Amino acid sequence: MPSSAIFSAAFVRTPEGWSGAEIDLSDAEIVDDLGDAVQETLRLSGDELALLCVEVEDEWFAIARYRGEEEPRVFLSDAQAGLSDTLGELFAEFAGVAPEKDNPALGVRPAGDFELLSDFGVTKEELIELSMEEGVLPADILSVIAERLAFADELDRLR
Template structure:
């Protein structure tokens, strides 16, 4: 995993959100991401959990886990993720075929754009944030965390 990677998971409880840093260094398959989140947060099974990953100024991803429901993911840039193992896992998760030749085509978000719509961040807003030129992934995640009310937890972990 790239040394400039930050990953943290957040679980929504009746008292608000709580979070913990997640080590994705040993993740080899997409299911390992969910296992790392469940283990780190000690999930009981039906909670809403979000995994937020940012790789310096390259890309970010948000994965959503809710009990037995199918996991969902949003990836800010399908091109940028091909540089490391964790990125390749997120590309696979988002259903993006690796295309190492297409790097210069600009930002290309992928995955589930409606991922956070029921929590207050619409698909349009998520895409707009992701494609805003000159804005770093860390800043975008901070805006999203603020909208979803776990900014304090995110700041504490950074």
């Protein structure tokens, strides 16, 4: 299977707004490695809110949310991401789903925490609708979400 182009960046919310950095997840072997990479890249010191955004070409995207000692939360645009690559497997595990290996043509099935961004005004229904919209690329969906959360300029700068 050819490797897909992966873009991943982490964003931290500060009193001045959002700040972001591209993040390398190629060495991630377990779910905890994702949070460790966010922590190290953003140099988090405590209770800051951080979002990890990952997009894999035209296949899937994920958003993980970290804040201090709270349990990390994740939204995965397609439970079948685990079939595409190692990173997809990690995010499927993080979201608590197993890809349907016997039926890979099931179609898009979002998974994880659908309320992940509800305190920012992105409802569960909207997140699901964005994920399942026919013909819309993961990069475009993340751009819409970044616009709603006011870190679109940071996202564009990193891309």
